[in-house]
Amino acid sequence: FGIVWMVAQALMPAFIGRAIDEGVAANDTGRLTFWAMMLLAAGVIQAVTGIFRHRFSVSLWLNAAYRTVQLVNRKASQLGATLPKRVATGEVVSVGANDVAHIGNSVDALGRAAGAVVSFLVVAAIMLWTSRPLGLIVLIGVPVLLIAIGPLLKPLQQRNLAAREMQGELNNLASDIVGGLRVLRGIGGEEVFHQRYVVESQRVRAAGVRVARLQSVLDAFQILLPGIFVVFVVWLGARFAAEGDISPGELVAFYGYAAFLMLPLRTATEFANKLIRARVAAGRVIAVLRLEPEITDPATPVAAPRGNTLVDSQSGFVAREGSITALVCDEPADSAAIADRLGRFVPGDVELDGVPLADMSVDTVRRRVMVSDTASTLFSGTLRDELDMTDSGDTAVLTRAIHTASAQDALEALPDGIDARVEERGRSFSGGQRQRLVLARALVANPEVLILVEPTSAVDAHTEARIAERLRDHRAGRTTVVVTGSPLLLDRVDIVAFVASGRVVAEGSHRELLATVPAYRRTVTRGEEDES
Structure with a gap:
């Protein structure tokens, strides 16, 4: 023309x-x-x-x-x-x-x-x-x-x-x-x-x-x-x-x-x-x-196993199936590195129920293992669509996840509730509200293995205690890893793994490790006992 x-x-x-x-x-x-x-x-x-x-x-x-x-x-x-x-x-x-x-x-x-x-x-x-x-x-x-x-x-x-x-x-x-x-x-x-x-x-x-x-x-x-x-x-x-x-x-x-x-x-x-x-x-x-991803599919991907026990051979960390396992590291960089390996965001020797993650397709790993870290953010759109990424339409699931994440106050502040529109990156919410909504989104997805990195770092102690108490019931029967140094969360998980110099050096309950591992006590209490 x-x-x-x-x-x-x-x-x-x-x-x-x-x-x-x-x-x-x-x-x-x-x-x-x-x-x-x-x-x-x-x-x-x-x-x-x-x-x-x-x-x-x-x-x-x-x-x-x-x-x-x-x-x-x-x-x-x-x-x-x-x-x-x-x-x-x-x-x-x-x-x-x-x-x-x-x-x-x-x-x-x-x-x-x-x-x-x-x-x-x-x-x-x-x-x-x-x-x-x-x-x-x-x-x-x-x-x-x-x-x-x-x-x-x-x-x-x-x-x-x-x-x-x-x-x-x-x-x-x-x-x-x-x-x-x-x-x-x-x-x-x-x-x-x-x-x-x-x-x-x-x-x-x-x-x-x-x-x-x-x-x-x-x-x-x-x-x-x-x-x-x-x-x-x-x-x-x-x-x-x-x-x-x-x-x-x-x-x-x-x-x-x-x-x-x-x-x-x-x-x-x-x-x-x-x-x-x-x-x-x-x-x-x-x-x-032209950029290529660090992680690619193997030439012949294997099928995903039935079990959900996650093992990182490099650090010796084990997340047992059906349990909530906390990961505490003396160095924050080790926590981030282990979480990245567990989610297969970087190469590593990690197995899911005995099958190396490297032998599975990236899509399979993403469907089985979800990592929700501090960099996770909210997108623009309605809050319902933001939380229900699978578009299940089940309001009961959304309500339960919001309750577990103690995020009802974020909804109450919105004129249209869960159907209100969210601004880009969730700017209209406070830091704590955004963090709890991100947690609720991860709970709605309900993956077989969920890795939460510092899920309560921006909330007050009372809210953190409620989340810690409700998280156990919500994730019952599912494999959950919580990377945190919060005593409130650590006291309510099934088992705590303490990593020093990149390797697991102790496992047990929070109270047991406090009593028997001085390095763990210094890490989670930030040296308060030593100063006193």
Whole structure:
């Protein structure tokens, strides 16, 4: 449609010239009517194809942009825990907010660029047929103009790339500031990070100005060079008409061609400009798509076993089937490492009922073993959909999970209760409310093996005691691991495993370990007894 739309516009000067020569000059009403109808037909065709061209251009823009979003989202889901280790949050934001738009813009301009090329060839052919010198000037002159603009394109691409890198870094900084705002307020670091953000944003602004400065020169050349060329073609055509080499109608047509050539020239340079931005954006998207997950499916996955006893050979930790096992480590890094291995987010020698997790498909492991850690967050949407990720529609299950997580206060504060909409990342909730809702979501999923990492670190002691008491009943008969240092939780689990220097050195009840293992006592009481 872009080609037909522009060719129809290119033929109009030829029809006008014929109408003047064969109709007006020859005083032939019939030929004048004929070419007037041809001109009307060309206008109708241009109008109709223009509508469809615009619709298809918008459709192509949306397809290109949002299919890119789908590809990135699919890759993000495939990468899982690998993504935040390889790509900063701000970079992903830049890909989704800016890069997809540049890719869509290039596809949008593609149809008009194709029409510009074809219409240029059509006009050049008509001009060659009418006047070989003028036709050759157009046929050679237009590519020369594009080549003259070419030296500006490479520096523009380099400046766009530099600005894009800085924008990604700025988004990273903004994400860090927003994510740690509560902590910054607590330590009085808001002003420090504010000044840092001001400095970085000014760097991005300066990079944008450099891009705009070169872009303005390119835009000026897009108008100046074609304008000079059009003036030259019109002047030359007037000379030929004065010498009798071309007719008055052909002179009018040449003027129309010269004016029309401004459009394909501008379209070609616009497409080149958008293509440069799209190449930079596509490079960032491809960088994400090229990433490979740390954990992949084995060549021949085995079936999942029936039992749910989880064993980490590296640390000696065992989560027995049907029990709530607490994991306490003298080093927080060991707790995170063991939880990651148990959930198969990093390679490790972990078995589920005697079958290595590495021999099972990632999908099988994710369905059997769920890890809910402190990085878990809430998404936008209704709270019901947020908690019921399996879309079971069972309100009783939701109510029971919310009760166990002691999150009724979060629902009571919402005007529509469980059907209220949740803001992005659950910003409308307090830190404790978000943590309890995340816990409720994990309980609704009801996996056969559930690993909870510090599930009550942001709640008060009374709420924590209620959760600890209710969790045992809720997870009865299921394998549960609680990574925590909270005495309230530890006192209500079936067994506690204490890890020192990366290995399990003691197992027993919380009270037994307090009495017999000094290192455990120091870990869970934070050295209070020693100070006293």
